Amino acid sequence: MATTIMLVEDEHGLADSIATELGFLNYQVVKAYDGQQALDTFNDQATDIDLIILDWMLPKVDGFSVLKRIRRVSQVPIIMLTARTYIGDKVAGLTGGADDYITKPFEMEELIARIDVALRHGKQNQTAKQAATGEVKTVGDLKIDLAAKQVSRHGQIIALTQREYELLVALLQNVDRPCSRDELLDHVWGTAFDGQPNILDVYIRQLRAKIDADPHDLRLIHTVRGTGYMLSANVRP
Numbered sequence: 001m002a003t004t005i006m007l008v009e010d011e012h013g014l015a016d017s018i019a020t021e022l023g024f025l026n027y028q029v030v031k032a033y034d035g036q037q038a039l040d041t042f043n044d045q046a047t048d049i050d051l052i053i054l055d056w057m058l059p060k061v062d063g064f065s066v067l068k069r070i071r072r073v074s075q076v077p078i079i080m081l082t083a084r085t086y087i088g089d090k091v092a093g094l095t096g097g098a099d100d101y102i103t104k105p106f107e108m109e110e111l112i113a114r115i116d117v118a119l120r121h122g123k124q125n126q127t128a129k130q131a132a133t134g135e136v137k138t139v140g141d142l143k144i145d146l147a148a149k150q151v152s153r154h155g156q157i158i159a160l161t162q163r164e165y166e167l168l169v170a171l172l173q174n175v176d177r178p179c180s181r182d183e184l185l186d187h188v189w190g191t192a193f194d195g196q197p198n199i200l201d202v203y204i205r206q207l208r209a210k211i212d213a214d215p216h217d218l219r220l221i222h223t224v225r226g227t228g229y230m231l232s233a234n235v236r237p
């Protein structure tokens, strides 16, 4: 499968020449020309994007804000690009979650070398994370296969939308512990959240209709008054 790189750069000429070079190396390149477009594109294609090259100075939403917002929801490797040479920015970029930092003007070879390194680190982190979290989780008779992104109850596969699945995973990461509404909104909607918190209740209702549909089953998704929601097989009615 091709490695996909999202390239966020408002200088069209530079963006085109980087994209052409990366194309020669068989990378698939998705371009965004401003910060908002970057967030929208990431939101639509997050699962396909393997690495982000992100310019610092961007119209609409600046690169640093894009970095912070993506980091709230994803550990995808990010290399920051900038014309600035101030050490302060470098520190801010790295503490804001960038994996690497490259100052304009740069040689294409240098960018390519850094992309290689960042992708390798990204893969190592992912493998370590998968090993640490295990691939199949169970909560009561609910089974969640994280590698296959497949959910089943009593062996019956339950079809979930991408958002419903992400919401379930957010609950799963805190199993037996109440999740605040903010935590859930952040995890599932993050960069795309448009300020309507009741969207969470809508999705919880949908998720319950699929997972807790059978009245004879133990309920797994619980409302925690004043806090949010909790996934647990240890709450008796």
Ligand code: CA
Binding pocket: 009, 010, 011, 055, 056, 057, 058
């Ligand atoms: Ca720029």
